[in-house]
Amino acid sequence: MLESTIAAIEPLDEAAMAEARELHGRLTKPAGSLGALEELSVRLAGLAGTCPPPLPGAPAVAIFAGDHGVHAQGVSPWPQEVTAQMIANFLAGGAVVNAFARQAGAAVTVVDVGVATPIPGAPADPVPGGAAVPLDPAVPRLVGATVRRGTRDFTVTAALTRDEARAGVEEGIRVAGELIGAGAGILLTGDMGIGNTTPAAALIAAFTGADAAETTGRGTGVDDPTYRRKVEVVRTALDRHRPDPADPLGVLAAVGGLEHAALAGLILGAAARRVPVLLDGVIAGSAALAAAAFAPDAVGAMVAGHRSAEPGATLALRRLGLEPLIDLGLRLGEGTGALLALPVVTGAVRVLHEVATFDSAGVAEK
C-alpha cells in the first residue's frame, strides 16, 4: 500500500497554475496585494488540476495518538496517562480542538495508533482500523488501530521495527482514504502524545541535518534542566542510530513515533488523491519531512497552517519550502493551529471564484 500510494503522487499541474496566475492578474486588486494567499490559491489550482480549484470541501481533522518509550528519560513533565485522558476529553468534546472544530464545522477523528494506557470510558466499539469512518462534525470518533502500545525508548534501541513503522504509515494512508471516501475535501493533521516533541525534534534533525540543539524545543513547557536533558536525549539517539534521511522508514523506526509515522501516511494518502492537507505544528512538520522523503511531490498537497513555537517546526517548514499561514505562538498540537488556518485557505480559493475582473467590473487598470 505504501509503494502504490507513493507511485500515485504526481507533480502539480503547471497549466492550471499558469491559468490561476493569469486570472489573479485580471482580478480587481493590485497585483500581489493578497500576498501569500495568491501563491496558495495557485498551488491549490495545481493540485486540483483546474482553475479555479474547488472550494475546500468538508474539513476533517485526524488526531493520531501515541505514547513514547523515551518518556522514561524525563523529557516531559506530564505523566504518560495524560495521552489517554486527553483522548477521552476529545471524544467528550471538551478539548480546544473540539471548540475550534465546532467553529470550523470540521469532523474530528481520533486514531489510536500507539497509546500505552487504557482510554478512560473509551467506547466499547471504536471504529476498527481500516473500517469506514463516518464524517459527522457533531460526533468525534475513535478509531482503534493500535500498532504497539507505545514505542521503545530510542536512547536504548530503535523506537519501532521497520514493520511497525510501515504499519503506522499505512494506517495513516488508510485513514486518509476513509475520510476522503466519506466526503472530506480537506484533511487537517492533529496529534496527541505526551513526549512526542522529542521524537519530532529527532526526526527533524535526521531529515534536515540540523543539530539537536536547534531542533529541540520546550514542548509542553519544560524547565531549563529538563530542556538540557531533552537536547542530550535527542543527540544520544541520533549518535546511536545514525538514521539515513534517504530511508524514511528507517528514520521513523529509529527515532520516530507511531503518530509521526501515521501522519506521514495521512499526508501521502491525501497527496495521492490530490486533496490538500493542512499541517498543524511540529509533529506534523516532522511527519511532513518523512512524507517528502518518501515522495518529494507530496509537498504540493501540503499547506502549513501555522508556525508552532517549537524551533524545529520552523526548520521543517523552511526545508519543505512552506510559509505558515498564521503565526500566533501556539504550541498545543491536537490540530488547533491547522483549524484556525482553515478560513484563510478557503478565502484564498474563494477569491478565484468570486472576485470580479477589471474588465467585467468596469474598473480602470493602471
Ligand SMILES: O=C(O)c1ccc[n+]([C@@H]2O[C@H](COP(=O)([O-])O)[C@@H](O)[C@H]2O)c1
Ligand atoms: O504542535 C506543536 O507544535 C506542539 C508543541 C508542543 C507541544 N505539543 C503537544 O504537547 C504534547 C507533547 O509535548 P511534550 O512536552 O510532552 O513533548 C503532545 O501532545 C503535542 O500535541 C504540540
Ligand SMILES: Cc1cc2nc[nH]c2cc1C
Ligand atoms: C493538557 C494537555 C493537552 C494537550 N493537547 C495536546 N497535547 C497536550 C498536552 C497536555 C499536557
